[in-house]
Amino acid sequence: MLYLKKYFTEGLIQFTILLSLLGVRVDVDSYLSNQLPPLREIILGPSSAYTQTQFHNLRNTLDGYGIHPKSVDLDQFFTTRRLLNQVRQLDRLSVPSTELNAWLVHRDSETVVSTSSQPSPSITLDNGGGLEDVNNPDATPAMRGGSVGTESTYNLNAEDSSLGAVAPEGNQEQPGSRDGNDDLSKEDIDLIDILWRQDIDLGAGREVFNYSNRQKESEEEEKPSPRENKDGNEEQERWRNGVNLQGAQPVDGETGESIPEQFPAPVVVTAEIVSNEEVPSTSQGLPLAPLRPTGETQLDLEQQWQDIMAIMELQAMEVNSSSPNSSSSSDSGTTDSNSVVNFGLSTRSTPVNQDVSLHQASLPSCSQDFPPIFYPQVDSTTTPPRTTMLRLSSSNSSSINSTFGATNLTGIFIPPHVNSSSTNITSTPILPDPFSNLLEESMLDEISLLDLAMEEGFSQAQASQLEEELDSDSGLSLDSSHSPASPSSSETSCSSAASSSSTSATFSEEGAVGYSTDSEVATAEEGAVGGYQPGYSKLCRMSYQNPSQFHGLPQLDNISHNHTYNLPLSSVFAEDPELPISSGKKAMKHSKLQPPQDLYDKHSSRDERRARSMKIPFSNEKIINLPVEEFNELLAKHHLSEGQLALIRDIRRRGKNKMAAQNCRKRKLDTIINLEQGVHDLRRNKGRLLKEKMEFIRSIRQMKQKMQSLYQEVFTQLRDEEGRPYPPSEYSLQYSADGSVLIMPRGVTTAEQHRKPEKKQKDKKK
DNA sequence: AATCGATGTCATAAA
DNA sequence: GTTTTATGACATCGA
Known part of the structure; x- marks a missing residue:
């Protein structure tokens, strides 16, 4: 936790610095546009590069040059601010990813194993890894699958970042080329190199150049192309092509992966550091993607950090409260049934671990809190623990192959011999059981919420879609963010x-x-x-x-x-x-x-x-x-x-x-722009909250299942005075208000339970 | 010719 | 009371 906080704080600082840098960059652009008024088309390239949607291009066009010479200054002002804001947003979305990589890598040098040693090259390294993965058909299906969901977003980001990286460069090249030499001379290349470095410093991924553009660049070196007005567009086109090239590969959705992956990269590093350093560095970039299949990566860093914090708080709460679940399920909390506690922890952590990449970072604390449940199983498998906690554990759990990973817990709780029977019982409808009722009661609303969510069409995929949409929206209002100077x-x-x-x-x-x-x-x-x-x-x-x-x-x-x-x-x-x-x-x-x-x-x-x-x-x-x-x-x-x-x-x-x-x-x-931004933020927030809600509902379901299996286990182990098991059809366990668990004949209401307490026992199993 | 966006101007209120 | 600023409404211009 402490570690995380430290990391978090540093990240904030770095992020701020990054923003400043990006602001510089934007200004550079505006400067360029000032410097080279005739090159509007080209300049629009950069601006459009920073934009995420056509709307922005439109906006830039409207505000930008080429329309009203008279309005140059005011428009330029707006454009600058807009660009600044756009880039700020972009940095949160994609561009900064690289930047973040570098910074994080720097700061975490003491902990980071592979990337720490290379300050600026680290970008290349990280990105290179990402690219490798993207282009590497050997990428694991999990990666693929996970990243597919975010494909479009990634694509968008990738395009943006690449364009953003390139366009300015094209502009900057312009003067040089106009100086008389249209060919890409040595100096040009050097200049490009410098600019690349500059871009990298400003947050553009080097790999972008290295990978798609650089390649083409070199190709074009032989054939000098007219670099005048077309230059910017060509550049962009090339970039788009480059992106598309990647995207052209199967529908694996690798289009944007390469760049976007830089985004999770730092997170990944952290997660790696925290959770498991064993994982090969090459896979660092990708495994995260599956963790956030719904495009969570699009969320702001802020939001992700918020998530982290929220989860940390959550965990703290869970740690502090001995039995969150029991309390939630109307238990007075005096019960000593640790199983419940474990359930709570495990299930609570489940949703967190499942999809939220950043949340992985918080795993260590989780593990400390409830190591026995997950980790033995995770360790038993050689595969990296991150992506498929549940899947792994469920597959591992002996005979129980229920669809819910939660059932694996029964494998832990229930002795082998009981296990099978319990499994069978689980398969049978036992909902009417008291525990089920209790759970039902407490979670009825959540379930209904789930239904509601489903009705709203907020399946995971759709949620991701929503997020994408929202992010594209962010593109719409990129410029909107509050300008530094009123x-x-x-x-x-x-x-x-x-x-x-x-x-x-x-x-x-x-x-x-x-x-x-x-x-x-x-x-x-x-x-x-x-x-x-x-x-x-x-x-x-x-x-x-x-x-x-x-x-x-x-x-x-x-x-x-x-x-x-x-x-x-x-x-x-x-x-x-x-x-x-x-x-x-x-x-x-x-x-x-x-x-x-x-x-x-x-x-x-x-x-x-x-x-x-x-x-x-x-x-x-x-x-x-x-x-x-x-x-x-x-x-x-x-x-x-x-x-x-x-x-x-x-x-x-x-x-x-x-x-x-x-x-x-x-x-x-x-x-107007700010309002736009506000709307966008709220919408994105809403989407995030909905997604979160669904995750919790899912975890609640799993918890419920676990409770049922536990109930079955306990019940099947109960024996009457003569050592005979209680027939489930005649008896049921009931949870009393004081936390004790009673077994009582079916049909006997809670009010009557004191009249005929066949057996009163505390659940001492866990 | 109609329309639209940008800009300038006026009237007015508020600081 | 004067000056400045903010803003809605209207006019004008150019595309």
């Missing part, structure tokens, strides 16, 4: 920040250049940039905002402050409006046909034109962004007419309102 706060800081940001002053035309004040710098461009002004200012703002959110991240520094791509555009435009270089479509359109002045006006906002026509001696940016005091000073400095003053105030009002509206919309969108 729009409002960031907004306020942004204006001043934007002004102080590097870009600003350069292209002012109307004397704003000289302005060195923070707030004023931003106002520089004024009429010159005209139509772009909003975009520009927003860019400044946003670009500052984003960095402000990631200040803690060193890598971001150079990224976040690089707004230079704005600069050339704006400045050039300011200097020579005729140049059609402007990124905006509007600009393109008009610049070609219209005379400078016209274009000048065209691209100015209405207020800017008005200001110009009114000969306002300073920029609109100044008017809008200056603090009140400075603004008033400014007004006082110049002798302005009433009309000019009115216009200036209008400009200020409108300008501020414009920004306010932008913020408002941004907030609104964020709210």
Whole structure:
């Protein structure tokens, strides 16, 4: 338990760090997109790579570039945040898996046997193992079967992670290739290598590259392909192909396994460490999959950790309470029937052990709590204990081949000679027995719940399906997660920040250049940039905002402050409006046909034109962004007419309102997204809880069966004064309120039991 | 021509 | 009371 907690805590820390790293990565992407506006398609690749569903692509498209040049900054801001959130979610889902591997491996070096020695290579190792397994037709059926359930999810994740890993790379390659060399030169390859490493550092699995893409990469090395716009798509396609390639193999559902398996990997390691180190390392990655056949792996790490904690608590409870079951079955708890206790423990642990991979980690404590029941049997078999606790034990349990693994317990409890008979008896309908009644009573609702669950269609498979669906949902709302900086706060800081940001002053035309004040710098461009002004200012703002959110991240520094791509555009435009270089479509359109002045006006906002026509001696940016005091000073400095003053105030009002509206919309969108996320989380939670419920119901059923068999065993061993067995048809055992067990003739109600207590004995069997 | 999304603007309330 | 901010509603623009 302690060990687990330690592990848990460390995991949390590592996870946090991982998130930070991923955040960096996202920013890198946004940076790239800023850097290379023309490469939108390619950039969309990365973004889409981070998305899990088409919806996200759509969203990215909507928010991203290529639609409205004007909205670049705001959209970029959103996109960045969205990407960040997406990646954060993704990291929880799949991408981080690799990352987690590495971290966990590092930290657990003292315990981990195989992987600990290789810090970063460990990723490759783990993943390699996963891939091996995936591609290895020799993979055990159990693995296959287990992973099939999660196939689609895995697939999804795999695709995402791979794309996420690749796309940025493609983008980053882009500059290089555009530099004149389309072929994959040595430098390119080196660059790719570096990027790979980078990606790995950022959480993308190296094996992804090594396995599918790298291979193709090398293939393509010979045939230089045009790497321009298509590059990103090609890259993606290749990746998809790579994934599909894996997926093309039988329906074993290995499609996504390779990558996703990285996810359970760390868990596996832990489980291995904790439970059994014997297991070959190659199988480490896979056996876990069967444990979570229903796609539990899709759950957040948080949730899995929660599961762990929950189970730990559960176990603690069980340990603390001497007889959880007896109490639940209306027993007063004073009984000394250990069998009941054992039952409780074993059965309780059963559901946990069955499907929840992470829960395996908690096994040790379980084992300590009730070693005799499971472990002897587990040990007797050479197969790894994890995946098939129940199966193993049931197969081992002597003659009883009942469908429920629980029956194996009877094999333990019941002496051989009794065993057969009890088995027979078990097969006969004994439900009316008192014990059964007791159990029935206490568990009636659960059973009904089970039925309900069944009615709801929550079979295990369906539950997994639900989970998948939910996870895909998560894809939908990936970006939604709470952004680090609230729009409002960031907004306020942004204006001043934007002004102080590097870009600003350069292209002012109307004397704003000289302005060195923070707030004023931003106002520089004024009429010159005209139509772009909003975009520009927003860019400044946003670009500052984003960095402000990631200040803690060193890598971001150079990224976040690089707004230079704005600069050339704006400045050039300011200097020579005729140049059609402007990124905006509007600009393109008009610049070609219209005379400078016209274009000048065209691209100015209405207020800017008005200001110009009114000969306002300073920029609109100044008017809008200056603090009140400075603004008033400014007004006082110049002798302005009433009309000019009115216009200036209008400009200020409108300008501020414009920004306010932008913020408002941004907030609104964020709210929607967050709500989306909330819905998704709740749904996923619901699915998890339902699954949990079913597991418990199942365990209860098993417990009930065990109770029945125990009842039979006890009953068959009872002898009357003359040594004759009590005929089951005439007598039954009844559980009294004080915990004692009575044998009494059938038909005698509990109320009458005191009248004719044939024999009162405590169950001293266990 | 209709539609839609993005954006700007206005009016208004609240801080 | 003034300024700023937030937000709903409407207008406009471009696709």
